[in-house]
Amino acid sequence: MPSAKRVATASSGKSRQAAADVLSARALNRALLARQSLLERSSESVPAMVERLLGLQAQAPNPPYLGLWTRLRDFALDDLTAAMQAREVVRATMMRGTLHLVSAQDYRRLRPVLQPVLQRLSLQSGHARALKGLDLAALRRAGFEALRAQPLSATALGEALRAHWPDHDANALALLVRGAEPLVHVPPAGLWDSHKPACFATAIDWLGTPIDDGADEAAIDAMLLRYLGAFGPASARDATTWSGLTATRERLERLRPGLRVFRDEAGTELFDLPDAPRPDPDTPAPPRLLPEFDNVLLSHAERSRIFEESSRGSIFTRNGLVAATILVDGFVAGTWKLQRDARSATLTLTPFKRLKAADRQALEREADLCLSIAAPTQAQRELRFVAATA
Structure with missing residues (x-):
């Protein structure tokens, strides 16, 4: 479990103070990656x-x-x-x-x-x-x-x-x-x-089965709990961002007795399943390649757990596209693109900053695996790195 500091927070408008565990962006990142x-x-x-x-x-x-x-x-x-x-x-x-x-x-x-x-x-x-x-x-x-x-x-x-x-x-x-x-x-x-x-x-x-036109409260609650299991700890706004549902705050309040409650470093209240994985923030995270539109990038209102705000313009385009991204130490560290024709395939990695040698080598291994999966019939396969300017 990640170490967590304690903060005093007002509860239900009363002067009574309650202690809440504060999770850093890195702790939230490792929880997300684990799930x-x-x-x-x-x-x-x-x-x-x-x-x-x-x-x-x-x-x-x-x-x-x-x-x-x-x-x-x-x-x-x-x-x-x-x-x-x-x-x-x-x-x-x-x-x-x-x-x-x-x-x-x-x-x-x-x-x-x-x-x-x-x-x-x-x-x-x-x-x-x-x-x-x-x-x-x-x-x-x-x-x-x-x-x-x-x-x-x-x-x-x-x-x-x-x-x-x-x-x-x-x-x-x-x-x-x-x-x-x-x-x-x-x-x-x-x-x-x-x-x-x-x-x-x-x-x-x-x-082979009919689909009901609506759902009862238990079905809605079950979906929210599963969301927390896949993407938590998460706020009510996060749950709305992922699902499009309204009144998520009221539903999570009703479910509160069975949940763990945290706060992020900005003070936002986060809900989670009691037994969901929350690894130590220092748990190693191997480099990974995420495809376009991966839900890891799309399922929270506040996304500092997965990328820095300065990277947003490189990840999301104005016409609604979401780039394929590189994860290094768990966070978005660049983008990548695969181009193929009948004879050849090229995977281009564009890191935002200069990578450590070990991270670059690990990314090369991931990219080679990706090429073997995505371009199995192409005789020529090439991996390219675009030099980072920072």
């Missing part, structure tokens, strides 16, 4: 790891594969492909209204919890405003029936809906159905190197 299998690779199966992580963000097909590679021993690309084709792992719109890979069981558990978030996001879009006054229940029923016949692309779904509402934009109609109705992407969408447009199927057809 994300970034201190030591795991021997779990692909579905088990996807489930423990509460999903992997999956806007693009390849990053989830590399996110699993950096966390699992003996991972092969075919392991995730097989899990998706076997319907053990599915690709769907989930937390924050973004595409994720989740286990089939977690889709059944979490989709009802997220339904209000997804519905709200779809109704707030410009497309939804253009459809103001439309009978949304009728639209949803029509979309469901169209997709029961066969999986459809977004374009085909929009055209099927436009047959009922010819005066409305087909794309807007399809987007509203995709937000309101539990749908999954049918492979090959989401498979390694797949660039085909996604086709959508109803969850009841793909997974």
Whole structure:
């Protein structure tokens, strides 16, 4: 357990003082890395790891594969492909209204919890405003029936809906159905190197069980507790950032008796599971390569546990992209990029600062492993370092 100093904090507006453990950014970093299998690779199966992580963000097909590679021993690309084709792992719109890979069981558990978030996001879009006054229940029923016949692309779904509402934009109609109705992407969408447009199927057809339209309080609490297990210690704002849910503070207050409570160095209250791993802050953290859109970078409101604020502009772009990053001593220390064609593959590492020789050598080993996984058929493989200016 990390050593922690004590601070006095006001409790519930009373003058009574309570002591709270203060966790440094480094202590929070090691807790996060331990739970994300970034201190030591795991021997779990692909579905088990996807489930423990509460999903992997999956806007693009390849990053989830590399996110699993950096966390699992003996991972092969075919392991995730097989899990998706076997319907053990599915690709769907989930937390924050973004595409994720989740286990089939977690889709059944979490989709009802997220339904209000997804519905709200779809109704707030410009497309939804253009459809103001439309009978949304009728639209949803029509979309469901169209997709029961066969999986459809977004374009085909929009055209099927436009047959009922010819005066409305087909794309807007399809987007509203995709937000309101539990749908999954049918492979090959989401498979390694797949660039085909996604086709959508109803969850009841793909997974064989109906998905509830809403969740009870116990299901919402269970998701928040699992979030703490994967990303904690975390604040109420962190939980909202990850999930998109509202009223997380009130829910965590209700759960407080069964939780450990800490504070970060800014005084923000953090909640955690009592028995979750919180390694010593000086625990060694081996260099790792994280793919684009890794949830380690996206699941907290306050992110000093994983990168310095000065690095934000190098990690996040204005158009919403998230770079593939290098971890050195547990924190983001640069970015990397993989470029491939039929004959060759080049992995370029761009550290923010000059690296120690041991860290550079460890990163080279990770990069070589990444090339062997991501470019197995390319005869020429090259590793490049861009010299740091600092």
